[in-house]
Amino acid sequence: MSTDHVSGNVEAVEWAGPIRRFVTVWYAVLGGVGAWTAHLLFEASFMKYTCNSHGYVWVMHLATAVTALATVAAMVLSWRLLRVSQGSDEAAADAGGRLQFLGYAGLLIGAINLALILLEGVYVVFLHRCG
Secondary structure, three states, rough: OOOHHHHHHHHHHHHOHHHHHHHHHHHHHHHHHHHHHHHHHHHHHHHHHHHHHHOOOOHHHHHHHHHHHHHHHHHHHHHHHHHHOOOOOOOOHHHHHHHHHHHHHHHHHHHHHHHHHHHHHHHHHHOOOOO
């Protein structure tokens, strides 16, 4: 892959419109945090309902699956940032360096949030007791 082609991809991401840039860059980095927050709030608020109305625990499992997929999508976008800026120096003060840094940060943040979501999902499976 030539450097001009990579540079062109980096510039396309850097100069994209606000909505495309939000999805391409900021959802990639912060999407996992939002998904984990939504999962945590939903699970905490829905737990009492499942104690009172049995048979709705599947909704909590669905929430785990949906938020886990949203986090994986953010991680895929982060990986894509790394591919677009491949060959750039992460420490450089240019567009390629910024995308490299954000790509690595997004993968790390996404992995941590995916682990949190899955651990909360396991909590529902093994420790679902109403008292």
